Amino acid sequence: MVATPRKLQEFERREADILAAALELFSGDNWESVTVVQIADRAGIGKGTVYKHFASKDEIYARLALDFFYGLLRCCHRIQDSNDPEAEMRSAFRGALQYHREHQEYSNVRQYVFRAGFWERLSKSYIESFEKLDAEFAIWANQRIERGMDAGVFSKQPLVTVRTGLDALFNGAVSQLWGNRCWMEIEPDEYIEQVVEFAINSLKAGQVE
Amino acid sequence: MVATPRKLQEFERREADILAAALELFSGDNWESVTVVQIADRAGIGKGTVYKHFASKDEIYARLALDFFYGLLRCCHRIQDSNDPEAEMRSAFRGALQYHREHQEYSNVRQYVFRAGFWERLSKSYIESFEKLDAEFAIWANQRIERGMDAGVFSKQPLVTVRTGLDALFNGAVSQLWGNRCWMEIEPDEYIEQVVEFAINSLKAGQVE
DNA sequence: GTAATTCGTGACCGCTGGTCATATAATGAC
DNA sequence: GTCATTATATGACCAGCGGTCACGAATTAC
Known part of the structure; x- marks a missing residue:
């Protein structure tokens, strides 16, 4: 039936x-x-x-995480194209961090799914979903960076250096924003601005102003 | 008796x-x-x-993590003072990341103790030990950065911006180095160099060469 | 030699994530 | 309206977990 x-x-x-x-x-x-x-x-x-x-409790976490990350991707795609790559990058980086801040209810979910061992247990279809997400995000990010370099706003560097650094910085910042070991005596909004500043600095390094 | x-x-x-x-x-x-x-x-x-x-299984993790982080601090203190703050910072950042790489057996321990909720359950004496560790590391790091700024090798920026960024970058890089979601197609040694480069770039940003 | 004291031990407890035979209720042929 | 069919919800049940504790073996003190 x-x-x-x-x-x-x-x-x-x-x-x-x-x-x-x-x-x-x-x-x-x-x-x-x-x-x-x-x-x-x-x-x-x-x-x-x-x-x-859900086949397991883990799959509930996985599903929630997927929803969260697709929301982040939509948030990124919402950034308008403009003629100012630096402002665009600032806006994207800030927006992505703010998105995390605004959805703190997913904090523990993110931490849970990033635990080593989680992916080994996860079913293949979920893993594929996450990989697709990674790929879509990579395309989006690379385009932004390359456009900035072509316009001469960011210094020419190997794409891998920039992506590597931005990625590590972003993930570290999210951990800090959400982490329970908040040793940093600084407001979240202020923290986000500092991290954005740090990121842009590195992107422009070597440029003579 | x-x-x-x-x-x-x-x-x-x-x-x-x-x-x-x-x-x-x-x-x-x-x-x-x-x-x-x-x-x-x-x-x-x-x-x-x-x-x-040990009062609980968690305390075993906590003890292992403490041993690991004290090893990291010793590793940092081993860096020689010199007249070249940039080389010093490179060496320190690289050394700390290499220390993590060489002690991958602690990867899961670190991940475990950084989970939200771990610190709430932990006994007071262990928490104090970790706080002492944080403080010692902060002193060491701040000295290095300030020395570099005073020498004019790093651009003058608020200490909080630099510490914030470096910290996030470092933690993110460690997660990437150890993480099980190794989507990055890059060798660890090469990865470390890229991250170091990114960090130094941001420290020197705004400087005219 | 023997009494006192310390410390290692595994049976035990409450609870967990996950399974499955059974109960329930919606469905459609007549 | 009736009833056989079938998809779905259910909670008693299971193996295994972290943590406890009364007990016995081993060491010490005299």
């Missing part, structure tokens, strides 16, 4: 309920000890039902 | 055995599912004995 719209609709609604419940619990204080039963209870369904939608 | 040297010696030897066993297991493939029983077995002792030395 083919699933009817009625049933399908309810099924999908449940999935959304599970994801919403999981995100709420994962963003709480004791997210490390969130159990499948808690997620099921909050979604108003039985524990077994969760496993009709 | 006071513990005799004989007993104390054996006790300490056991502690070393536990740490060595734990590090071996944590650096393996399925480190996420390492159990206390496995650690005890490999150390050749009973499970209960582990808890005579």
